[in-house]
Amino acid sequence: MYVGRIMRTDLVTVPPDTSLVQAKEIIAEKGIAHLLVVDSKDQLMGIVSDRDVKQSWASPATTLSVHELNYILKQVTVEIIMRKKILTISPDTTIERAANVMQENKISALPVMQGDKLVGIITTTDVMGVLLKALGIDTDSFRFTVLVEDRIGVMAEVARVLQERQVNIRSLVTWPEEKHPGVYQLVMRVAARDRESAIAGLQGAGYHVLTEYVEDLTPYLPGA
Numbered sequence: 570m571y572v573g574r575i576m577r578t579d580l581v582t583v584p585p586d587t588s589l590v591q592a593k594e595i596i597a598e599k600g601i602a603h604l605l606v607v608d609s610k611d612q613l614m615g616i617v618s619d620r621d622v623k624q625s626w627a628s629p630a631t632t633l634s635v636h637e638l639n640y641i642l643k644q645v646t647v648e649i650i651m652r653k654k655i656l657t658i659s660p661d662t663t664i665e666r667a668a669n670v671m672q673e674n675k676i677s678a679l680p681v682m683q684g685d686k687l688v689g690i691i692t693t694t695d696v697m698g699v700l701l702k703a704l705g706i707d708t709d710s711f712r713f714t715v716l717v718e719d720r721i722g723v724m725a726e727v728a729r730v731l732q733e734r735q736v737n738i739r740s741l742v743t744w745p746e747e748k749h750p751g752v753y754q755l756v757m758r759v760a761a762r763d764r765e766s767a768i769a770g771l772q773g774a775g776y777h778v779l780t781e782y783v784e785d786l787t788p789y790l791p792g793a
Contacts, residue, residue, distance in 0.1 A: 580687065582604070586646050587647045589625055604617045617647050617650060658670065658682070667679055705740035714780075715755045716786065716790055717753055718752065735766075736760075736766055736770065737759065738757055739759055741756070752791065
């Protein structure tokens with residue numbers, strides 16, 4: 570999956586002279602978490618998050634009057650508070666790469682650029698949505714885990730067992746088991762109606778099937 574497939578293209582942009590008051594109103598009205606700041610030629614200048622706006626807002630404990638406070642806030646523009654060092658990605662960036670960039674840099678959004686043109690934005694919410702769909706969590710399904718050796722053909726063997734049972738794998742995710750080198754977790758989802766058939770088939774083939782959290786995985790390791 571690529572960023573260009575899920576990025577948001579209905580961009581909300583503002584000029585750099587937009588006041589803090591206006592920025593807050595736009596964020597609330599549009600129900601968004603980020604504003605993209607562009608110049609008169611629609612060139613990206615910076616990005617402002619709802620968190621940036623909140624942090625720049627005056628404390629309610631201020632001794633200023635309402636009129637004085639409003640006057641000061643209207644003088645503060647997004648150009649003053651925006652983040653100018655912007656990390657961007659292109660539409661052909663993979664979703665996992667985008668997620669990695671956001672995690673490593675502790676940011677929640679990435680503007681998407683095609684050359685010098687701003688074409689979209691992707692957020693952690695978008696990435697999470699893709700992950701949930703990939704895992705099949707939004708469907709009527711059953712989730713289970715099988716621990717397998719890291720070797721060629723093991724996934725095909727597991728799939729073959731389920732195929733013989735006429736069980737369709739809706740999603741499959743793998744990751745290494747850190748405490749047990751050479752062992753991978755296969756986390757799968759099948760239709761809820763195929764739960765018993767999938768478990769019986771895999772157990773009959775010698776696999777241990779985990780359907781809930783266990784603290785000690787030792788009894789479920791390959792060959793145990």
